[in-house]
Structures are given as structure tokens and as C-alpha cells.
Amino acid sequence: PPTQKRGVAPAPSGSPEASRRLFAMAQPILGTLVETYLRNRGIAVLHGSGSLRFHPRCYYRPDDSSPTETWPAMIAAVTDLDGTLTGAHRTWLDPRGFSEATLGKAPIDTPRRAMGDLLGNAVRFGAPGEVMAAGEGIETVLSLRCALPDMAMAAALSAAHLAAIRFPDTLRRLYIVRDNDPAGDAARDNLIERANAAGIEAITLSPRLGDFNEDLRMLGMDALRAETRAQLATHDIGRFLALAA
Incomplete structure (x- = not known):
């Protein structure tokens, strides 16, 4: 009989494992919209910022009854004192660029959301x-x-x-x-x-x-x-x- 492919089980929504998978799917910020976003906010010192990554199409859902959208996002790794990734923070970004009204964040209701185990970590x-x-x-x-x-x-x-x-x-x-x-x-x-x-x-x-x-x-x-x-x-x-x- 044909061999059935075993897929990777989905991680529980908002869990530390889901956070680790999201961060792994993202890319370094150099040359991306994240770097542009930070520089537009006056932040030019970006060495040692490996805890930040860029995801070009990060899922965003306003509420349980709304369809899922995709926006570019800055993904930040939340870690404990041992460096273990316990959570992630998403800042959805406006691909059209920076404005004083939004400071470069996407024009959505909650452009920042965190997931995973946050308490005590950073x-x-x-x-x-x-x-x-x-x-x-x-x-x-x-x-x-x-x-x-x-x-x-x-x-x-x-x-x-x-x-x-x-x-x-x-x-x-x-x-x-x-x-x-x-x-x-x-x-x-x-x-x-x-x-x-x-x-x-x-x-x-x-x-x-x-x-x-x-x-x-x-x-x-x-x-x-x-x-x-x-x-x-x-x-x-x-x-x-x-x-x-």
C-alpha cells in the first residue's frame, strides 16, 4: 500500500511552540521593511538585534468572526534568562510606508500582539x-x-x-x-x-x-x-x- 505522509502536527494557537515556529519562518531584518520601519522612527543602531525578524505575510485576524488577513510584520523573540524562546511579539507594518499618524504600523485595530509565555521574560x-x-x-x-x-x-x-x-x-x-x-x-x-x-x-x-x-x-x-x-x-x-x- 502507498506510504502515507505524516505532517507536522499544528501547534496550539498562541503557544510557545507556535511562537518558535513563527520566528523560525521569519527572516533577518537587514534590507527589509522592518529595518526601514525602525530607521523611520529614528532608530539607526541595530547591531545585536537578532531577536528581531521580518515576516512578509504574517496572519492577522481582527476577531473570531472576521476573515484572516496578511500583513508584513516585525517578529520579536521573547526569551527567558537562559535564552530559550518562550513567546513572540508581532508588530504589523504598513507596506505603504511611514506616517506620523501610524508611525509605520499597519492601519488595523491592534497592530501589536504578543503570544506565548511572557511573564518574567523579554x-x-x-x-x-x-x-x-x-x-x-x-x-x-x-x-x-x-x-x-x-x-x-x-x-x-x-x-x-x-x-x-x-x-x-x-x-x-x-x-x-x-x-x-x-x-x-x-x-x-x-x-x-x-x-x-x-x-x-x-x-x-x-x-x-x-x-x-x-x-x-x-x-x-x-x-x-x-x-x-x-x-x-x-x-x-x-x-x-x-x-x-
Whole structure:
């Protein structure tokens, strides 16, 4: 009798396995719409961004009763402290380009969605040692990384998840990348309390506007660098702050 082909069983929707398969199907961001999207938001420092990939036709479904659509998307790997991929974050992008109204995101109801096991985990840039920074959004964290290109950073994807982010055993000083809103204040306060209880120094980095990406786009790189310098621990200025070009 003919041999039947055994297909790969579908992964449960929204599971860590589904996240791993989605990330594996995506491609590096160099030369893609993701790179264009980030640069349009002022983010030019993209080294060590292997946690980001591009999917040209990522499924999007507004709700259970709506048909499935496809949009290009930035796919971010959510990992635990051991580097195991536990989830994924999707930012659907507008193939027509950037506008101030959408900032390059697709014109859909929820252009950002996360899946998988998120609690305590994050989208990571660089390997943390004794010092790292943690914030909410990917674009916010990458904007600060333009001023601090050698500092390890993590994007927890929401204020609630930022408050619950897990600390590496090596961590001695944590910079909290605060969003300028009540949720950001609550996440900062909770994270300071947790860090102090773990014997970790916690320092808040605050934007002048809504978040550090808004500062970067509206105020420019020199202003972002200056405000960051004023808030860093003195011994971290020479170690991490990028010199003006």
C-alpha cells in the first residue's frame, strides 16, 4: 500500500511552540521593511538585534468572526534568562510606508500582539552582565540603545510585564526605562522595590516627552544623549554613553 505522509502536527494557537515556529519562518531584518520601519522612527543602531525578524505575510485576524488577513510584520523573540524562546511579539507594518499618524504600523485595530509565555521574560538586546536596562516597548528600548549602544537591554512589552521581569544572577545595577504615564510610574515603583529586595541598585531613566522614541524623533539624538547622560551613574557614562558623531 502507498506510504502515507505524516505532517507536522499544528501547534496550539498562541503557544510557545507556535511562537518558535513563527520566528523560525521569519527572516533577518537587514534590507527589509522592518529595518526601514525602525530607521523611520529614528532608530539607526541595530547591531545585536537578532531577536528581531521580518515576516512578509504574517496572519492577522481582527476577531473570531472576521476573515484572516496578511500583513508584513516585525517578529520579536521573547526569551527567558537562559535564552530559550518562550513567546513572540508581532508588530504589523504598513507596506505603504511611514506616517506620523501610524508611525509605520499597519492601519488595523491592534497592530501589536504578543503570544506565548511572557511573564518574567523579554525581548533582549545584548548579553546582560552587571548592568542592564529594561523598559516596555521595543522601539522605546531601541531608541535608548542609540545613546547607550553597548548596554544590554530588554523590552518587557507592557508595564505589567516590566514590573515582573526576572533579574539575571549577575545583575548589580538596573536602569528602568520609564514611560511617562501612570502605568509607567507603577511599573517603575514595583521594579524598584523588587530590585532593592534583591540587592540590585535601581536607577530610573525618564524621557522628557511620552517615551524615549518620542524624544528621539521630536528632540533629536543630541538631546537624547544629553538627557541620558544627566541620569546615568557617573561611572557608567564613559563605559556606555556613545560619543557624539
